Amino acid sequence: MNATQKLATFYVGGFYCGIHTKDVVELTKDLDVTPVPLSPNPVLGLLNQRGHIVTAINMRLRLSEPDRTLTNESTGIFYRHATGLFAFVVDRVGEIVELSPQEFESPPTHLTGPSLDFLMGVYKLPDSLLLVLDPQKLITGIPAV
Amino acid sequence: MTEDDKALLADFLLEAREIMDKLDHDFVQLEMSPDDDKLLGNIFRGMHTLKGSSGFFAFTRLERLSHAGEALLSKLRDKSLRLTQDMVTALLRMLDAVRQIIDAIQLSDVEPTACDDALLSDLKALASGAPSLPVAATSPVESTPPSAVDIEPLPDSAVGTEAAAPVKVSIELLDTLMNLVSEMVLARNRLLACAPLITDSKFTEVVRNVDLITLELQEQMMATRMSPVSQVWNKFPRLVRDLSQTANKQVELRQIGADTELDRTLLEAIRDPLIHIIRNCIDHGIEDEADRAESGKPPMGVVTLHAKHENGMVVIEVSDDGRGINLADVRNKAVTRGLMSLEKANQMTPDDLFDLIYLPGFTTRDVVTNLSGRGVGMDVVKTNIQNIGGSVELASTTAGTALKLKIPLTLAIIPALFVRCQQERFAIPQSNLLEMVRHTSGTESGGLEYLYGTPVFRLRKKIIPLIFLSEKLQLHHCDGCDVRDVRLLNIAIVQASGIRFGLIVDEILYVNEVVVKPISPLLRGSAIYGGATILGDGRVALILDIEGIARGAGLSGQIKAHQRQEKLEHQSASTDAAHAMLLFDLQGGHQLAIPVDDVERLEKISRTDVQTSGSEAVIPYGDGIIKLIWIADYIEGSGHFRKQDALSVIVHQVDGVPVGLVVNQIHDIVNIPNQLNRLSPPQRGLLGCAVIDNQVINVIDVQGILAAHHNKNFVVVAPLPTNMLVEEPL
Numbered sequence: 001m002n003a004t005q006k007l008a009t010f011y012v013g014g015f016y017c018g019i020h021t022k023d024v025v026e027l028t029k030d031l032d033v034t035p036v037p038l039s040p041n042p043v044l045g046l047l048n049q050r051g052h053i054v055t056a057i058n059m060r061l062r063l064s065e066p067d068r069t070l071t072n073e074s075t076g077i078f079y080r081h082a083t084g085l086f087a088f089v090v091d092r093v094g095e096i097v098e099l100s101p102q103e104f105e106s107p108p109t110h111l112t113g114p115s116l117d118f119l120m121g122v123y124k125l126p127d128s129l130l131l132v133l134d135p136q137k138l139i140t141g142i143p144a145v
Numbered sequence: 146m147t148e149d150d151k152a153l154l155a156d157f158l159l160e161a162r163e164i165m166d167k168l169d170h171d172f173v174q175l176e177m178s179p180d181d182d183k184l185l186g187n188i189f190r191g192m193h194t195l196k197g198s199s200g201f202f203a204f205t206r207l208e209r210l211s212h213a214g215e216a217l218l219s220k221l222r223d224k225s226l227r228l229t230q231d232m233v234t235a236l237l238r239m240l241d242a243v244r245q246i247i248d249a250i251q252l253s254d255v256e257p258t259a260c261d262d263a264l265l266s267d268l269k270a271l272a273s274g275a276p277s278l279p280v281a282a283t284s285p286v287e288s289t290p291p292s293a294v295d296i297e298p299l300p301d302s303a304v305g306t307e308a309a310a311p312v313k314v315s316i317e318l319l320d321t322l323m324n325l326v327s328e329m330v331l332a333r334n335r336l337l338a339c340a341p342l343i344t345d346s347k348f349t350e351v352v353r354n355v356d357l358i359t360l361e362l363q364e365q366m367m368a369t370r371m372s373p374v375s376q377v378w379n380k381f382p383r384l385v386r387d388l389s390q391t392a393n394k395q396v397e398l399r400q401i402g403a404d405t406e407l408d409r410t411l412l413e414a415i416r417d418p419l420i421h422i423i424r425n426c427i428d429h430g431i432e433d434e435a436d437r438a439e440s441g442k443p444p445m446g447v448v449t450l451h452a453k454h455e456n457g458m459v460v461i462e463v464s465d466d467g468r469g470i471n472l473a474d475v476r477n478k479a480v481t482r483g484l485m486s487l488e489k490a491n492q493m494t495p496d497d498l499f500d501l502i503y504l505p506g507f508t509t510r511d512v513v514t515n516l517s518g519r520g521v522g523m524d525v526v527k528t529n530i531q532n533i534g535g536s537v538e539l540a541s542t543t544a545g546t547a548l549k550l551k552i553p554l555t556l557a558i559i560p561a562l563f564v565r566c567q568q569e570r571f572a573i574p575q576s577n578l579l580e581m582v583r584h585t586s587g588t589e590s591g592g593l594e595y596l597y598g599t600p601v602f603r604l605r606k607k608i609i610p611l612i613f614l615s616e617k618l619q620l621h622h623c624d625g626c627d628v629r630d631v632r633l634l635n636i637a638i639v640q641a642s643g644i645r646f647g648l649i650v651d652e653i654l655y656v657n658e659v660v661v662k663p664i665s666p667l668l669r670g671s672a673i674y675g676g677a678t679i680l681g682d683g684r685v686a687l688i689l690d691i692e693g694i695a696r697g698a699g700l701s702g703q704i705k706a707h708q709r710q711e712k713l714e715h716q717s718a719s720t721d722a723a724h725a726m727l728l729f730d731l732q733g734g735h736q737l738a739i740p741v742d743d744v745e746r747l748e749k750i751s752r753t754d755v756q757t758s759g760s761e762a763v764i765p766y767g768d769g770i771i772k773l774i775w776i777a778d779y780i781e782g783s784g785h786f787r788k789q790d791a792l793s794v795i796v797h798q799v800d801g802v803p804v805g806l807v808v809n810q811i812h813d814i815v816n817i818p819n820q821l822n823r824l825s826p827p828q829r830g831l832l833g834c835a836v837i838d839n840q841v842i843n844v845i846d847v848q849g850i851l852a853a854h855h856n857k858n859f860v861v862v863a864p865l866p867t868n869m870l871v872e873e874p875l
Contacts, residue, residue: 032683034569034685034687035569036668036674036687037618037619037620037673038618038619038673039668040667043667043668045685046664046668046685046687047685048683048684050328051327051328051331051679052662053662053664053677053679053685055664055665055668083665083666083667084663084664084665086665144666144667144670
């Protein structure tokens with residue numbers, strides 16, 4: 001697999017993350033989220049994307065970062081899962097980057113744990129690490145109430 | 146012509162059109178490639194089908210024309226003739242004639258009369274090998290105006306009829322369209338909300354137009370989702386035939402209102418319940434021939450399916466003329482299965498007994514047959530119907546049983562009541578909603594009370610458990626204030642699965658039609674939300690799953706069980722470790738208890754309502770009266786309580802007659818061990834006592850008190866002792 005990987009990058013708390021662009025449906029700011037009482041912890045609520053009900057995931061909680069209220073930079077990264085549309089709500093989005101597989105490294109084995117199930121691997125960038133997340137597992141890993 | 150024939154004819158016309166449209170194209174194609182055997186084969190088969198169907202309907206013109214065409218084609222197929230332009234022209238003319246006949250049949254159901262001799266002889270001549278058509282025969286087709294007229298209007302009529310012919314559309318496409326229309330409706334709502342801001346009359350007019358068109362679009366779109374119930378029913382004659390043969394009974398199935406339309410998805414949902422019911426009818430309901438003869442019924446049993454629209458619901462009634470539900474059997478089964486004591490069973494009304502058949506695992510059958518008797522049927526029927534927002538009613542006599550299923554027309558767009566709870570709006574499906582109550586506490590009837598540890602509210606003498614939505618949803622309420630301490634209660638009285646309860650919300654907003662959208666399985670785990678919808682302002686609102694909430698709150702366990710199951714529970718003293726008792730007191734803080742089973746309901750009455758009837762103190766209640774007994778008079782050591790304006794009354798039933806036991810105050814429900822401490826010497830009016838939390842609780846002897854009261858009033862043997870003066874209820 002020598003082709004470069006296109007990643008949509010974003011920031012959540014202290015993390016710099018990315019998911020493959022092919023998984024991204026669209027990006028939206030100004031999210032009007034309806035909270036869902038008694039929902040699993042990382043679920044921020046529901047939002048309306050042109051008539052579709054989208055489940056918004058609070059990525060700060062999902063990545064076990066301290067929670068905070070949405071800002072005008074908060075962005076929903078929409079992802080189509082088998083069970084419906086989801087939006088990963090992140091602090092702010094970064095660039096779309098193209099990276100070569102040479103920089104890629106699978107997650108260190110000693111880091112495996114339930115919280116890191118969704119980590120596909122890491123790109124070693126000159127000044128930072130880019131965590132590649134598996135959107136599928138970001139959703140399926142949420143425990144039901 | 147019967148309905149069936151009409152349906153067959155419609156199918157034929159549809160098929161004929163499909164064939165003709167294909168032939169039109171194929172003939173022209175054939176002219177270009179006369180040696181295409183496969184194409185020729187297709188044409189021949191199409192022609193043959195047309196001929197066969199025409200013969201079936203006795204459309205002689207059609208039959209003769211298609212036969213002549215087929216004859217020519219068969220010559221072409223076996224290569225004894227070679228296709229010429231004349232042949233194609235003649236075949237196309239034949240096709241045009243056929244098309245005209247089909248059009249006419251569509252309009253009037255009968256074949257129009259006309260002379261096809263010229264055309265037929267042309268076809269025959271060509272089939273018999275005539276190299277080209279005689280000039281006389283061809284000329285009318287080629288040159289005279291009438292035939293030109295025949296051909297000219299064709300495009301028009303063709304367009305017209307094609308539009309009328311049904312088209313097959315995939316369900317996914319329909320659903321997508323439905324979704325889009327829903328969006329359109331919501332967008333329209335948002336537009337309407339903005340419209341008043343702009344005063345331009347032209348704009349207002351456009352908005353009005355959009356509004357009307359959207360409404361029509363929505364209605365028409367809904368129509369596409371509807372299908373006649375016959376789609377489910379048409380499998381039933383076979384089912385009935387097979388079942389009745391297995392059961393060795395003669396049964397006829399009658400269907401009334403098979404064209405009643407219902408949402409497709411609902412049709413699917415009622416299929417299984419209907420099969421269950423029909424099975425029950427045939428296996429349980431309809432007697433065997435000998436029994437039927439004995440009760441003067443014809444040997445042939447009848448199961449009737451009757452569908453109709455009623456108040457915006459579809460009502461499907463399944464009735465049989467069998468023996469009906471044998472109440473004695475139900476009663477016996479309930480007793481032998483240990484659901485209740487014989488005494489209780491005998492007290493139950495027919496309606497209560499009918500309710501038993503919906504209990505899981507309940508069957509009056511001793512033997513499980515392959516048809517029924519496992520006791521799963523009615524339970525499933527009720528659950529399935531309730532899941533789609535419907536209800537089941539049952540009526541049974543010795544002349545038969547009738548089950549009425551009430552089903553909503555559609556689930557996609559439902560009317561819902563919007564309520565506010567804290568900052569959020571929630572929708573309650575109207576089908577769950579019974580009524581709304583605004584209660585100001587501090588009025589005489591009292592606000593919240595507690596029963597079985599659940600807050601309850603009295604609505605027209607019925608006790609209704611309450612759920613605080615904000616508590617249920619664990620929404621934060623205003624700083625430190627107790628939600629239960631509000632003076633004004635907005636209660637939505639709702640019902641699901643036969644459980645009625647009140648949902649306390651902060652504000653009742655409005656009723657609106659909502660498009661139900663599914664929510665992620667992640668959020669379904671809590672069983673509180675039935676779906677979501679998009680509001681006029683574009684925000685998402687959650688639709689409450691009333692049944693789920695009732696279940697989640699344990700209401701079905703607490704209240705329903707106490708209302709029904711506990712009555713059913715076998716009251717054997719040794720098996721139960723503890724018994725639920727209602728705690729109350731008389732004057733002086735004595736804690737007394739009465740078994741909950743002996744409590745029908747609780748009442749608070751005004752002293753001024755008390756009247757006398759003979760020697761009895763009574764209060765009017767509904768159409769009748771309740772006899773009052775001041776139980777302090779019959780319990781040793783209890784003093785008289787002060788004269789209050791409001792009396793607390795525990796209503797107890799004796800052989801179906803209510804008796805009101807007047808007490809000082811009603812407190813709570815506690816579990817009291819069955820093994821009571823005997824009092825020595827025995828105290829009048831008390832069975833014994835138990836110690837709970839270091840407090841002595843005396844359990845009253847209801848039977849003893851009633852007997853004492855009876856003796857006092859009817860068999861006055863001795864003057865009342867002075868210390869037992871009856872408190873005059875005035």
